[in-house]
Amino acid sequence: MHTTASLGWLLVALCAATGAYCLLRMRSPVAEQRSTAGGEALMGFGMAVMAVPAAVFTPPTWVWSAGAVVFGAAALHDLWSARRSRHHLHHLVGTGAMIYMSATMAASPPSPHHHAHGGSGIPLVTGALLLYFAGYVLLSGARLVPTAPATASGPATGTAGTGGGGDLGWGDRPELARVCRLSMGLAMVAMLLTM
Template sequence: MHGSATPLSASAASAWLLVLLCAASGAYCLLRVRRADRRARGTAAGEAVMGFGMAAMAVPSGTGPWGPQILLAVCCGASVHALWLLRGGGHHAHHLVGTLAMAYMALSATAGHGHGRAGLPLVTGALLLYYSGYVLLGGARLAAAGGAPYAAAGPGGRGADGAGELVRACRLAMGMGMLAMLLSM
């Protein structure tokens, strides 16, 4: 969703850093799937799909096999999965918004609106507001958790939602990545 893949451009360097950040978050979430109990496995799997999907979307244009049509199909499949998991409540509503936002960006790219061109201003603006709020709230929660004694978070350093500080940091990183991609539209 970024500019050209020129090796010396600042835009390409920031795009590749975003790819790395999202892929690392996705890999960590994939590791969480293996360790999680049955109930938390769906959330971790959804976050892994989001991380890897965002990494694929952040690849500078003209690089790699990821065409907008493939990304659109993957994002739509992830949206259906998030909708299925939504029946359990919790963090899955955010996954649904995220997968729909990624499908929207992929659709904008297939329609010739991506890579620096705006999608629908109302949809883009609403998503920008959502992710700005998500990032600010997530950052505040992470800062508050960092200030509290580690043992106060409960067994294993996990908070009430079952997420440790590293999980919250990954969620925050992916939220910032989504915000950056939306800003580049």
């Protein structure tokens, strides 16, 4: 990826924070949270490593190849899990994007003139992934828009303290999981734009 050092560090911070939150979600008593949180933590930390500016740390080429293998295994898990949950199809596209970026970085090591790792990928693949993740970011952002407040005709359902989600722990709140996914989608768009 060809980025400035400041953008690289912002991506590192965003992705590492998202990965850390996803690790905390793995302790949830809600099965669906645990099911997706591990893959999302792997994505967050993997993207954080990819975003470290090359001027600070340039790993050997085999690290990127190993990353492609790790994300290949995650893609197989997502493929298997997709038969139960539609969300795992998104994870499958995400792990595919990580495999693609890892392979691109392994194939073209950074030059001294670039501030970040890797070279450029195949424009058609990069463009398709960019369109997918840009659409995902827009859809995820729209899902975070609050619904209409309560009217005089009655209270809104699902508000805090009514048992409709207000008593969930902070790690089990669906809106926080959506923010986590939105953050990773934004980071993926930024990383794909720099390829």
